[in-house]
Amino acid sequence: LEIKEGEKVALVGASGGGKSTLVQVLIGLYPAKSGNIFYDDVPVTRIGLDVVREHVATVLQNPALFNDSIKINLTLGRDLKDQDLWHALEIAQLKETVEQLPNKLNTIVGRQGIRLSGGQRQRVGICRALIQNPDLLLIDEPTASLDPKTSRQIMRLINELCEERELAAIINIHDVQLAQMFSQRVVGLELGTVVYDGPPDGLTSDVLTQIYGEEDWSATIEKVEDDEEEIIK
Numbered sequence: 325l326e327i328k329e330g331e332k333v334a335l336v337g338a339s340g341g342g343k344s345t346l347v348q349v350l351i352g353l354y355p356a357k358s359g360n361i362f363y364d365d366v367p368v369t370r371i372g373l374d375v376v377r378e379h380v381a382t383v384l385q386n387p388a389l390f391n392d393s394i395k396i397n398l399t400l401g402r403d404l405k406d407q408d409l410w411h412a413l414e415i416a417q418l419k420e421t422v423e424q425l426p427n428k429l430n431t432i433v434g435r436q437g438i439r440l441s442g443g444q445r446q447r448v449g450i451c452r453a454l455i456q457n458p459d460l461l462l463i464d465e466p467t468a469s470l471d472p473k474t475s476r477q478i479m480r481l482i483n484e485l486c487e488e489r490e491l492a493a494i495i496n497i498h499d500v501q502l503a504q505m506f507s508q509r510v511v512g513l514e515l516g517t518v519v520y521d522g523p524p525d526g527l528t529s530d531v532l533t534q535i536y537g538e539e540d541w542s543a544t545i546e547k548v549e550d551d552e553e554e555i556i557k
Contacts, residue, residue: 442474
């Protein structure tokens with residue numbers, strides 16, 4: 325499996341198919357039992373995981389936020405106590421990002437992270453990952469606990485940020501419709517094996533059956549086509 329620079333890839337598959345395991349192996353939480361992982365054509369074992377982690381940022385399904393201000397959550401590990409918030413965001417290369425976040429997240433800076441909605445927590449997690457100036461984002465189930473509208477907003481935000489910064493992204497996602505609507509490429513896993521690797525519109529009923537098992541997938545495919553027509557209008 326090869327991820328190219330600036331490419332947005334949706335990783336789909338049934339529960340237990342290996343999606344989260346793949347992400348965890350990439351960041352070194354689990355050792356690979358076989359095969360090799362390369363970064364810029366160099367084996368990770370040679371350059372070291374610490375170096376890889378400087379270039380790869382992870383956004384978890386439930387971003388772990390401290391019960392503190394959004395400023396603290398965004399600027400974790402930086403000594404910015406004596407500076408104005410917006411100046412702090414600016415020198416941390418965050419001001420523009422925060423201003424672009426949907427639902428005007430910049431207006432609630434200072435609220436306790438634990439009181440944020442699921443969508444707001446996800447935005448903080450995405451924003452925090454961008455501080456690293458990574459080359460690759462690993463995003464684990466960004467819409468799992470969100471309502472349909474917020475899910476689209478989050479996926480649209482990820483898309484826009486990746487395009488603006490020419491970031492590659494691997495998005496582990498259960499929602500087939502969102503995967504088709506907001507990715508350039510879809511990789512389907514079944515018991516740890518890649519069974520589909522291609523464009524979103526290649527997810528036919530037969531392919532989805534191979535990935536997930538027997539089911540009537542026609543409604544899912546029709547719904548995506550309807551949504552795409554609506555967006556174009």
